[in-house]
Amino acid sequence: MFARISLFALVTALGAIMGANVLAQTSCQATYTVVSGDNCVAIAAKFNVSDAALLAANPAVDSNCDNLFVGQQLCIPTAPASCQAQYTVKSGDVCISIANMFNITAAQLEAANSDIDPLCDNLQPGEVLCIPAASS
Incomplete structure (x- = not known):
């Protein structure tokens, strides 16, 4: 019984994470596919956005940016109007x-x-x- 509850919790958590990522990307004007060797600083610099803006647009990426994986789609935010x-x-x-x-x-x-x-x-x-x- 405990194994079923744990499996259900894991599936639910993964679904929430992936769902948040999909929701964040639905309003993206641009996306980027992570390649080997990428990190948040390099990706942010490549698109001229701040690290904080990149993380805010991609809630599935943790604050240390250590859970990126090759093939992951990231939302690339646009610069604020200000x-x-x-x-x-x-x-x-x-x-x-x-x-x-x-x-x-x-x-x-x-x-x-x-x-x-x-x-x-x-x-x-x-x-x-x-x-x-x-x-x-």
């Missing part, structure tokens, strides 16, 4: 230098990118940032 541009972080970048490049404040940059922490010490090379329009 982004005037996108910028790919390079080694050594800090918020103020990126903000200065686009004539915005560090606070505006942080507000447009919720995954940047308040001290702006978590930027990762390859991460794609949303650049809001400069205030006039």
